[in-house]
Amino acid sequence: MLKKLSAAALVVAAGFAFSAPPAAAAGCPVKDTIKFSGLDWASNHFHVSVASYMVEKGWGCKTESIPTTTAPSLNALAKGDLHISMEIWYANNREIWDKMKATGKVMEPGGVSITGAVQGFYVPRYMIEGDKKRGIKAAAPDLKSVADLAKHAKLFEDPEEPAKGRFYNCKIGWNCERVNTKKLQAYGLDKTFTNFRPGTGEALAAAIASAYKRGKPVVAYYWGPTWVLGKYDMVMLKEPEYNEEIWKKLDKAKSGKGMKATAYPTIKVIIGMNKKFAEAAGPITTMLSKYHLDGDSVAKALVFMKENKDKTGAKAAADFLRKNQTIWTKWVPADIAAKIKASL
Incomplete structure (x- = not known):
């Protein structure tokens, strides 16, 4: 059974408190709690913490990070049990992701969480x-x-x-x-x-x-x-x-025996969304279409996480948002950026 961790709890635990208003509060384009794929590796924790904080502080939405692994998370995204996956390593998941896109149940907003x-x-x-x-x-x-x-x-x-x-x-x-x-x-x-x-x-x-x-x-x-x-x-x-x-x-193939193999490609890591949610989420989907970080930026955040024993990525997200306002303010309208800045 998956254990649910609220983004609010993660951020409070990391040392910068906030109290997310109800999902129905004015400004949030969706009524339900926004559910992120809580894939269990550090860079995903960081991206989820960044996006969750921006959504909560910018629009007043409520979010959760649902612990999961790759294949179950993609299936949950198609079913609508999850709404956003901040890291889809496309080269590793090409077959299943392409099949899901063909059903029309998932989509890519266009954002890239990691280049290179x-x-x-x-x-x-x-x-x-x-x-x-x-x-x-x-x-x-x-x-x-x-x-x-x-x-x-x-x-x-x-x-x-x-x-x-x-x-x-x-x-x-x-x-x-x-x-x-x-x-x-x-x-x-x-x-x-x-x-x-x-x-x-x-x-x-x-x-x-x-x-x-x-x-x-x-x-x-x-x-x-x-x-x-x-x-x-x-x-x-x-x-x-x-x-x-x-x-x-x-x-x-089911087995690699008797087959040829090849190096992993150098890839970009994309963002995926449940399509119905994406259509309803409007400005949040637009934010995720502009979300873009290079490998160096993510690497710095991961070193910060390690040095500060930040397992959730919440401290690293706050540090990133404070120090890199010229990057993330391009992802959101000026009034939303102002709300996020004021909360840091």
């Missing part, structure tokens, strides 16, 4: 180049690509299955877990590596951080912008250059 997002298989740079300051010798100077992993599997020994290396995948429920599982099969790495899925996104980050701090080998899927790639010097291993035809075939 990257994904891939990463190892610490010290494994390849060493680190004199830390007294670490290069364990695998010839490790350049995913194809090189098999011969270095012993470096990444899985304590539960010592004959194989351990590959840190996404958690089950994230679409990247499904993609990476098929990639391991396509590259033949399932023969030399275990496919380890941490229970949470935080656990995946913690595994990388723990290995890095100890100067140990680790290979994992990760994505950017994130605080992990911002803080730790990681190298993305080369894969065959992105090929859309190969990507589509692998995405649709």
